[in-house]
Amino acid sequence: MRIEQLTFTRFVAAISIVIFHYGSGxxxxxxxxxxxxxxxxxxxVSYFFVLSGFVMIIAYGNRKKIKFLEYIKNxxxxxxxxxxxxxxxxxxxxxxxxxxxxxxxxxxxxxxxWISEKALTINVPGWSLxxxxxxxxxxxxxxxxxxxxxxxxxxxxxxxxxxxxxQILYHLIINGNIKLSYYNIRDIxxxxxxxFNEFLVGNLTxxxxxxxxxNNIRDYSIPIILTLITLITLLKFTFxxxxxxxxxxxxxxxxxxxxxxxxxxxxxxxxxxxxxxLGEISFGIYILQAPVWLIFSDYRMDKxxxxxxEVDFTESFIIRIIILIILSSLSYLFFEKPIxxxxxxxxxxxx
Numbered sequence: 204m205r206i207e208q209l210t211f212t213r214f215v216a217a218i219s220i221v222i223f224h225y226g227s228g229x230x231x232x233x234x235x236x237x238x239x240x241x242x243x244x245x246x247x248v249s250y251f252f253v254l255s256g257f258v259m260i261i262a263y264g265n266r267k268k269i270k271f272l273e274y275i276k277n278x279x280x281x282x283x284x285x286x287x288x289x290x291x292x293x294x295x296x297x298x299x300x301x302x303x304x305x306x307x308x309x310x311x312x313x314x315x316x317w318i319s320e321k322a323l324t325i326n327v328p329g330w331s332l333x334x335x336x337x338x339x340x341x342x343x344x345x346x347x348x349x350x351x352x353x354x355x356x357x358x359x360x361x362x363x364x365x366x367x368x369x370q371i372l373y374h375l376i377i378n379g380n381i382k383l384s385y386y387n388i389r390d391i392x393x394x395x396x397x398x399f400n401e402f403l404v405g406n407l408t409x410x411x412x413x414x415x416x417x418n419n420i421r422d423y424s425i426p427i428i429l430t431l432i433t434l435i436t437l438l439k440f441t442f443x444x445x446x447x448x449x450x451x452x453x454x455x456x457x458x459x460x461x462x463x464x465x466x467x468x469x470x471x472x473x474x475x476x477x478x479x480x481l482g483e484i485s486f487g488i489y490i491l492q493a494p495v496w497l498i499f500s501d502y503r504m505d506k507x508x509x510x511x512x513e514v515d516f517t518e519s520f521i522i523r524i525i526i527l528i529i530l531s532s533l534s535y536l537f538f539e540k541p542i543x544x545x546x547x548x549x550x551x552x553x554x
Contacts, residue, residue, distance in 0.1 A: 204261050204413075206463045209254065210482030211473040216247035217485040220328075221492050221524065223247075229517040239439050246438075246446045248331050251489075252398055253455050255335065256405020257412070259342055260350075264413045267351070269343040278339045280546035282332060285487050285539050286313070289326045292494035319386050322393035326493050330393045337395040338402040345406065355414055362400075362407045366449065369400035373448040392447055401449040408456050412463065423465035430458045480532075487531030487539065495527045 223244035226232045232241040263269055290310055294302065306324040309315040316322040316333035323330055349358065375381045376391050383391070391397055434454045437446070444450060462470060472478065499522075501512040510519045 204264075206261065207474040207479050208462055208465070208470040209258070209459065211478040212459075212462065212482070213251070213254070213485035214478075214481040214488070216250045217488040218524070219244035220247045220489060221527065224327075224492060225496055225523070226520050228513075229520050231517060240435065243438050243441075243446060246451055249398075249401055249447065249449055249451055250455050251331065252334070252338070252401035253405040253408070253449070253452055254459060255338060256402040256407075257409040257459055258405075259338075260406050260409025260413065263342075263346060264409060266346075269346050271343045274343055275339065276546060280543045281539075282335065282486065283313075284542040285490055285534055286329065286332050287311075288534065288538065289329070289490045289494050292491070293326055293497060296494065296497050316393045316395055319390050322390065326490070328490055328493060332490070334393070334395045334398050337399070341399075341402075342406075345403075350406065350410060355410055358407060358410065362403045366400040366404055366452065369397065369448065370450055373397055374445060377445055397448055401452060404449065404452050404456060405459075408459060412460060416460070416464065420464050420466050422467045423461040424467035424469065427458065427461045427465060427467075427469075430454060430461060434458070481528075484528070484531040484535045487534045488527055491531055491534065492527060495523055495530060499523050499526060 219241065222232050222241045226241065227238075232238060263274075290307075303324070306315070306321060309318060309321055310325045310329055313329075313333045313336045315324055316330045322333070353361075372381070373391065376383065377388050379388070386394065434451070437451065437454065501519075504510045504515075504519045504522070505512065508519075508522070510522075512519070
């Protein structure tokens with residue numbers, strides 16, 4: 204089962220995160236009307252995590268059991284090739300100088316987010332893939348031993364309780380009420396266990412969707428608009444809360460459900476191939492953003508295009524975004540998909 208209209212939302216989240224990282228100097232995003240949105244656009248990662256949990260259930264929900272080795276090969280085939288490509292590009296641009304072997308080891312094995320002060324080493328966005336790998340490894344166990352055996356009511360109680368505890372614990376730590384001996388506050392923002400609640404709630408949302416409401420298809424355009432207004436309002440008025448650890452699931456979950464069920468004009472448009480393709484390259488947009496900004500540095504933009512870092516900031520940003528989208532498209536078509544298909548075919552041949 205595949206819900207096409209959700210795919211484009213990945214693109215929106217990915218572009219928002221790129222703006223958060225690199226676009227704050229542009230008048231397009233740093234003005235009184237929208238700056239509050241893009242200053243917190245890193246919550247797009249939280250959206251990725253809950254959507255990942257939802258999609259995993261949609262993809263595997265009708266199976267009687269998940270075979271771990273076959274499953275993990277397919278998962279790694281989807282994310283590791285371009286993840287590795289991003290690391291390689293960064294090393295090449297830096298001419299393989301000043302390589303920290305320990306950091307490289309952690310990143311190659313996607314475990315950097317578990318180690319204090321290492322989450323943002325080499326390729327900064329890679330921290331979330333370290334978290335995602337933890338989700339992938341956990342999912343077969345959760346599915347085989349809990350999702351297949353426990354009632355939806357019991358799962359709801361346990362997962363929502365875990366989500367509430369995670370929010371309380373996270374805010375106590377980042378506000379300094381709880382001191383940790385090994386990890387600092389910054390580490391906690393990227394620590395996989397602190398984001399597990401997002402994936403679990405995504406799983407729960409997927410279970411609820413396929414068991415209860417998947418056939419309730421109609422026009423949900425008004426509820427979608429109201430949900431988006433609620434999201435914007437929460438970003439405008441944070442009430443002293445930190446949204447980085449899944450607190451916005453109160454908005455993301457209904458948004459995912461409503462978009463999945465709606466047959467309105469807009470969801471029909473974003474279900475078209477061109478919009479779905481943008482969603483499919485969103486992972487490349489997300490993970491390749493740092494290499495693109497490193498390759499097309501301020502120095503090179505000035506030297507070869509005559510674009511000054513401060514005076515021509517917006518123009519430089521737009522050019523880099525276009526390059527990033529083109530590179531991600533080429534990567535998806537000629538690198539990610541071919542390698543993924545070869546790995547899958549090899550796995551099928553071996554079995």
